[in-house]
Amino acid sequence: MGFLTKRQKPPVVEESMLHFKWPVVIHRSSRRRTMELRVTRDNTIRVLCPASVTDQQIEHWIQSKSSWIDAKLLVNSKRQSIVLPKLQTGAYWWYRGQNLTLKIEQSKHSGVELIEDALVVGSAGAGQQTILQLLRSWYFDQAHGRFLQRATLFADRLSVKPARIELKPYRAMWGRCNSRGEVAYDWRVIVAPDRVLDYLVIHELCHLKHFDHSRSFWSLVESQQPEYRDSRVWLTEHATLVKSMFLDGSE
Template sequence: MKKPFNYEIIYSSRKTVAIQVTSDGTVKVRAPYRCPRSFIDSFVKKQESWVLKQLAKAEERRRNHPQDNHPPLSEKDRARYMKIARDIFVRKTEYYARIMGVTYGRITIREQKTRWGSCSSRGNLNFNWRLILAPEEVLDYVVVHELAHRKEMNHSRAFYAVVESVLPDYRRQKKWLRENGQKLWEAV
């Protein structure tokens, strides 16, 4: 049986199956390690109309905005950017953790499509390397935001009071990220 599109399967320790259509029109299926291929094929078949819609949108974006079509970043360049990001985030995290009187675990640099940073319950911090393309105040905000989770593991008023005690103008950085964050994906 001929499929209307090809897809790549990425196995990992996740618990669910998910489909991603990238901006360049690549279809990726993420699945748990022991998930049978027959289940994945069936799942994709059920999602076929959604995938085709997303592929059409990606094609339309490419046609209407050819200036946005950067060649994919090489692994060598990505590794270089991640190393630069690691150096910056380690330095900033050490600095702000001292000011805030908090500890943290490991720092990991990633390239997440939907997050700029995160803090686990164990205090491990993740930062998106693409933040190094933003103004420095924005990096400071993300670091302070994640470290504030070491005091308040939520987004309550108390949490934002912690952020504000360190960065009184944090709202400006938060707004910049909301309005301009997508541009960091288009920059390289």
């Protein structure tokens, strides 16, 4: 026989707007116990806080976070200024941090070839969907070889052995490591400079020793790449480009 539980009252929620250096949406809730600050990709600044917090308290708190907010807005502006590469001859496509010139040629044999600083796509059918698929397959193959090579190198240096290495396109993250010792990476990071790909490899392998983001974890990461913070910034600033490069209109 089950016990009847007392029905909880719905939270009292109030939303308002304050104008500081930037407009800020305030979301007060009777259930919330802590304050949280969010800056969305459309530059909406939102404060989530307990119902008892006053506008004056929020103002002081926002002022203490102004540098952080400016940094987030700057990242957003850089994201919005990114121009995705086009599927046409003469367009620039990134590969391992370098700009390559795309050349599309009619050919009986379909494929992609790297010739000096040019990415040459041969295709019997000139449709953009076909060209995109050829490029996607070529980049994936390059990523497979590069990630495996670097993971083998850094796993040896760290004295770890991943149970499995997988490559896949992630929507919101760059990689993962699970409790079974399996690591996975977003293969599209092959477009980034080599140091950034190395950082991603190192990051997930370090989780095989520290399954958290503790000081010990970051110290281990830093022991393999002292400038890892620069690599993290690169990933943040170029997330839109990297995640969108190989999408077609249906994705």
